Amino acid sequence: MSSSIRIRVKGVFESIKTSDVVRFYPWMKTIHKYVMDKSGWRIRYFECTGEAYIEINLEKAIFDLEHRFELEAGEHRYVLRISFHEKDVGNIDIIDLVECKVSFDYHDLESIIIAEIPSKTITRILDPIWYTPKGEKLSFIVLYDIIDIIKYLIDKGFKLTENASTSLTHIMELTRSPKLKLVINGYVIEPDKVPSFEKLLDELMVFFKERGIIVKIERKRTRSLS
Secondary structure, X not given: OOOEEEEEEEEEEEEOOHHHHHHHOXXXXXXXXXXXXXXXXXXXXXXXXXXXEEEEEOOOOEEEEEEEEEOOOOEEEEEEEEEOOHHHEEEEEEEEEEEEEEEEEEOOEEEEEEEEEXXXXXXXXXXXXXXXXXXOOOOHHHHHHHHHHHHHHHHOOOEEOHHHHHHHHHHHHHXXXXXXXXXXXXXXXXXXXXXXXXXHHHHHHHHHHOOOOOOOOOOOOOOOOO
């Protein structure tokens, strides 16, 4: 008689297979290939929230029974918790994937870039000014790869957080990419047509992106636009 059981669980999975990600987000397939084709680069998917069927070895599992009293409902309930080692888990069949973090690694240096899907948000770019692995500077080859990957992701609809944008600015300065400084003073003349402040910034970033320019916009305002 088999000592394994197949159960349905939901929560955060520390890592999942590329094929599972592509199954729920097919547009990640071309991104994955683009990065993996670069020498030394790889992609990992971690902290993925979803639902799955998993197989566990009952002989290795530890069951904890917890008693709870639901004050509002006036009912006694029991919660059964299962603890088991990662190696005692059999097949993991992902049946729903709500969100996932994507790590872009270069050789043994992990999380040079971190993005979140499906929101398509780049939350982290390694800042060479504040961090260098083993006390060494990142080579210009790696820096140019970072710029190229970020440009590719932006073309695919990804957006940068403010921290990621700052790190990218430092990389652009180190590689001496051409830059321009443009100061715009805007005055509201038709309040009914003015979008929210965040939407206005997003539209400006899209405007410049379509013209091959990555911009860092200082978020200063004198009055609320929303």
